[in-house]
Amino acid sequence: MNAESDEQRSAAADDIDDIAEPGKPLGSRAPHFVKRSRPLHLSWQVGVFVVGLAVVVAGVIMLPLPGPGWLVIFGGMAIWATEFVWAQLVLRWTKRKVTEAAQRALDPRVRRRNITLTVIGLVIVTALVGVYVARYGIQMPWKVSR
Incomplete structure (x- = not known):
């Protein structure tokens, strides 16, 4: 056994x-x-x-x-x-x-694709921030008096 x-x-x-x-x-x-x-x-x-x-x-x-x-x-x-x-x-x-x-x-092809997608994403985010600032302006959360 x-x-x-x-x-x-x-x-x-x-x-x-x-x-x-x-x-x-x-x-x-x-x-x-x-x-x-x-x-x-x-x-x-x-x-x-x-x-x-x-x-x-x-x-x-x-x-x-x-x-x-x-x-x-x-x-x-x-x-x-x-x-x-x-x-x-x-x-x-x-x-x-x-x-x-x-x-x-x-892999070089995957890296190129990831870099391309990142650049496209950054361009879109930058455009959206630009549209927001153009429409509403920059409003500081604190009061600065001089």
């Missing part, structure tokens, strides 16, 4: 290694003395999950409010990734997608 479960675990690990980045092992990064004791390791995982959950919830709250919501959410995911394989895989997928998007943004 033990040999079969060991084989299943190693087969699952091989499948995960195919998805993972080479050179970086997946799994718990808990200290060795924590991993040796099953109850201590389980307590460690619960603690990591609770702390990561608190950080992710804080990030979700910051999305509509002022604050770096997405940055805090990814910070919570990084906390989870210290213990959980699924979070490590999510972070690796996210890093890969962000890298691909950055490469696409550096």
